[in-house]
Each structure stands twice: as C-alpha cells, then as structure tokens.
Amino acid sequence: MLVKTYGSAVQGVDAVTITVEVNVSRGANFYLVGLPDAAVKESQQRIESALRQHGYKIPGKKVVINMAPADIRKEGSAYDLTLAVGILAASEQINASEIDKYVIMGELSLDGTLQPIKGVLPIAINARSENFKGFILPKENAKEAAVVNKLEVYGVENIKEVIDFFEGKTELKQTIVDTRKEFYENVNNTDLDFIDVKGQENVKRALEIAAAGGHNIIMIGPPGAGKTMISKRIPGILPPLTLNEALETTKIHSVAGKTEKNTSLITKRPFRSPHHTISDVALVGGGQFPQPGEISLAHNGVLFLDELPEFKRTVLEVMRQPLEDRKITISRAKFTVEYPASFMLIASMNPCPCGYYNHPDRECVCSAGAVQKYLNKISGPLLDRIDIHIEVVPVPFGKLSETEAGENSETVRKRVIAAREIQEKRFKDYKEIHSNAQMSSKMMREFCEIDQAGSSLLKNAMERLGLSARAYDRILKVSRTIADLDSSEKIKTEHLAEAIQYRSLDRDSWGG
Numbered sequence: 001m002l003v004k005t006y007g008s009a010v011q012g013v014d015a016v017t018i019t020v021e022v023n024v025s026r027g028a029n030f031y032l033v034g035l036p037d038a039a040v041k042e043s044q045q046r047i048e049s050a051l052r053q054h055g056y057k058i059p060g061k062k063v064v065i066n067m068a069p070a071d072i073r074k075e076g077s078a079y080d081l082t083l084a085v086g087i088l089a090a091s092e093q094i095n096a097s098e099i100d101k102y103v104i105m106g107e108l109s110l111d112g113t114l115q116p117i118k119g120v121l122p123i124a125i126n127a128r129s130e131n132f133k134g135f136i137l138p139k140e141n142a143k144e145a146a147v148v149n150k151l152e153v154y155g156v157e158n159i160k161e162v163i164d165f166f167e168g169k170t171e172l173k174q175t176i177v178d179t180r181k182e183f184y185e186n187v188n189n190t191d192l193d194f195i196d197v198k199g200q201e202n203v204k205r206a207l208e209i210a211a212a213g214g215h216n217i218i219m220i221g222p223p224g225a226g227k228t229m230i231s232k233r234i235p236g237i238l239p240p241l242t243l244n245e246a247l248e249t250t251k252i253h254s255v256a257g258k259t260e261k262n263t264s265l266i267t268k269r270p271f272r273s274p275h276h277t278i279s280d281v282a283l284v285g286g287g288q289f290p291q292p293g294e295i296s297l298a299h300n301g302v303l304f305l306d307e308l309p310e311f312k313r314t315v316l317e318v319m320r321q322p323l324e325d326r327k328i329t330i331s332r333a334k335f336t337v338e339y340p341a342s343f344m345l346i347a348s349m350n351p352c353p354c355g356y357y358n359h360p361d362r363e364c365v366c367s368a369g370a371v372q373k374y375l376n377k378i379s380g381p382l383l384d385r386i387d388i389h390i391e392v393v394p395v396p397f398g399k400l401s402e403t404e405a406g407e408n409s410e411t412v413r414k415r416v417i418a419a420r421e422i423q424e425k426r427f428k429d430y431k432e433i434h435s436n437a438q439m440s441s442k443m444m445r446e447f448c449e450i451d452q453a454g455s456s457l458l459k460n461a462m463e464r465l466g467l468s469a470r471a472y473d474r475i476l477k478v479s480r481t482i483a484d485l486d487s488s489e490k491i492k493t494e495h496l497a498e499a500i501q502y503r504s505l506d507r508d509s510w511g512g
Contacts, residue, residue, distance in 0.1 A: 027062030034067030213481030214435030221392030270301030
C-alpha cells in the first residue's frame, strides 16, 4: 500500500515541504531514498525500537521510502516521526485517512518519546501557506509553532499519542498562543539600565546617536573604563521590536536551534557577544550544511565585539560585505542560501597592547610603534564602515561615589524612538530602509543637504584628518541623526561639528 506523509526541510530561513512516500509490498529489505543524510538513514533503528515499545513494528516486507523532491538534501533526525507514521499507515497498522492533512515532524527516542527539533517557525509558516490543516510536533516546540495563526498545532510527548490520534482513540490538545498579547506583554522588558552607569556622559550621548540612527560604533579606552558595561545596556535604549521584526528574528534563531524551550516569540532585541577566538564561518554563517552565523543571530539587534583587535583579521574582513548589504549570501556548488544580517555593530578595544595609551593618569609602557601596530590589526576599510569612534576615559572616584542617579534607559529610549519616527516618515517610500545608517548615496544627496558654512567646515575636516569618501558619507549620516534628535529639519553646523568629533581613530594623534 502506498501512503504519503508530509514533513519539511529548512533552506536558509524558509521551509520547503517534503513528501514522504512509503510503499509496503511483497519482498524484503528496507530502502530509504531521496538524498537523505546519515542522521536520516539511521532513523530506521530509532523507529524500529520506538514502535516495538508500543506494540507495533516495521513490517517484514519490502519497504520503499522516497523523500521528494529528491534533489533537496534531507538533514537531521526531525523526519523520524514522519517516516514512522508513514510506515504504520502503509502497512495498515493504523488508519491513514487523515494523515495527508498534517505536517508531522519530530525526533524519536528509542522509547518513543519525542525530542525537540530546529526550524519550527519557518516550517509552520510554510505549512499554513500550503493549506495544511495542522502541524504535529514535539511538545517543547509547540508554543513556537503556535505563533502562526490559522494552523492547528498539536504538541505531543510520544509517538503513541500520534497513533491514538489518527486511530480516533483520543483527541490531541491544540496549542494556542495569543501572539499579540504575549508579544506586547514582554516587548518593553529590559534587564539592564543606563541608570547604573556613572559619568561617561559623552559616551552615553554617542550611544544615543548610534541607537537613534542605527549606526555602528567603536569605543576605545583603557581596561575597566566601562566599555562592556555600557554596551550591554544598548538594547534597552533601542526602539522595541515590531511584531514583524520579532517573527523575522525568531525564524533565524529557530533555524539555528537557539530558541529557548517552551517559548513562542523573541520579544527583545538580540545581543550577541561572540568570543574573539570565533572562526569566520561561525561569525558570518556557512559550513558544509549552512547555518546562520552570529551576524544573522544579531539581526534586528546588536553584535558586540569586545577587544576587536584580538579577533583574527580574516574574521573581521568577512564582515565588510554584510555591514554594507545587511545580508549574507552563502554559495555552495549545488545551492545558495541567504540570511538577513541587519545588525548594529558595537565594538570595543584598548588603545594599545598595555591598554593605557592616552590615559589621563597612567603611563603607557608600550614600545615605539607598538600603538600603531596594534591599531593596524583593524583594517582601514573596516574602520570606514564604523560610523562613530568614541574615546572612553576612566570615571574618577568622585563620579563613582555620587548618589545622584543619571538618566534611565527609558528616558533615552523615548528620544531614540522620536528620532526613529522622523526617519520612518522620511523613508516611507523606500522599501527596507528604516534608519539613517541605511541610506544610499542617492538618498544622502536628497536628505543630507548642508549649507555653505557646513560645507566649509566639512572640507577643512576632510583635509586635516585625511578622511576617505566613505568616512565623508558616515559623517553626513551621523549629522543627519543628530539633527533628528534635535528635531531639526536641516543639518546645522553644530550637528556637523559633533559628527566630525566622532572620528577619533582618523586623527593623527592616534598611534603617532
């Protein structure tokens, strides 16, 4: 008897329906075809043990299973339940009348219990788009899939529940999530607050500008100046995720298997902080069977690179294209996948190997040329792509011991949101452009006009600092954001002057 069951394969951040055709006929042997990987091939042993635990078996006949389309590689153990149900239906051990209405996915343990799987959200979205009635999957993944409306989601703990459901012996409990309610209840929750940061007013100002315009920023300062502490609080001043951004972010984390158990949506902007020993593939994504990297996991959030010069140069250089295009394309001989990578880069570094170059109190002990050699670990083209350079100086004891509280994250966030709203109106006619940092050269000519005095100021700065054309663009974008925070329609001279001072690493005083 020939029976079809349905699973799904994840490609990039989208899913493709896989039709599992099971035919049981006279003869012997078990055949599994359709480009399965080793984990899929090993499913026979898991399925056989799981079925025996509940009084069923793989029939002692010729079993041929085809996973179509056959030119797509099937990876992982998530097809165990799809194959097992197909075998039971094709051998007439269970009723097969309703099986083709559901996408069925799950990894089987030897005792028949189900283990969680990756990529649940894109699979659920694809199932709804192809008009499946429901999605049967492991219970731990059910809330994530239930985010998708107009699709019945059933979380199960073992294969016996699935068998009894198709046999009509029991009803499965549908998992229902009020997506909007859950999203809006958690979207404004922040764990870390700017109010904890003493002093550093100039750094807070620079970070507010960066958050308001979506600009990349690098902080240079000695050890213990507070670079990491401040960086971790940046998600709290960024605008809350929109529902569409939350869905998009959750899809990426779902594909990578990074979503927490029994959760539905990611409601806070991601903050990714990889160690400096990370490889280039782990950072941008890829591998033999491509997976999202840290830059994609930071999509719609923050990628924090602490001690930037300690990262391998090859790792840093592969970020150049994603920083410009806000996506990463990974090509292999037989396929190409694309992952979104629209993130805000926050980097920190010491000014020299010992950490105390330009320190107000302590003397730098580095040898001549060591400072410049240390800075040269970061290439000029990469620095050009970082809009704001800010020096972080140690906070004096008087500031640390102050009891008077500074601004909290919520106050700063309100100003950032107001500036972003101005930008949303400005770019309403441009698809996928939401902040000043994303402006193209053509858009800058339209929205970043400066007067004669501003032009003269910028010309002098360019000549004195030896800035590149890309640095010129960055200054204009940052000054546009400063003007937005000031609710100014035009870019004034003071806005340009402030933007120019955020190019610390372009100055001759560094490493001279």
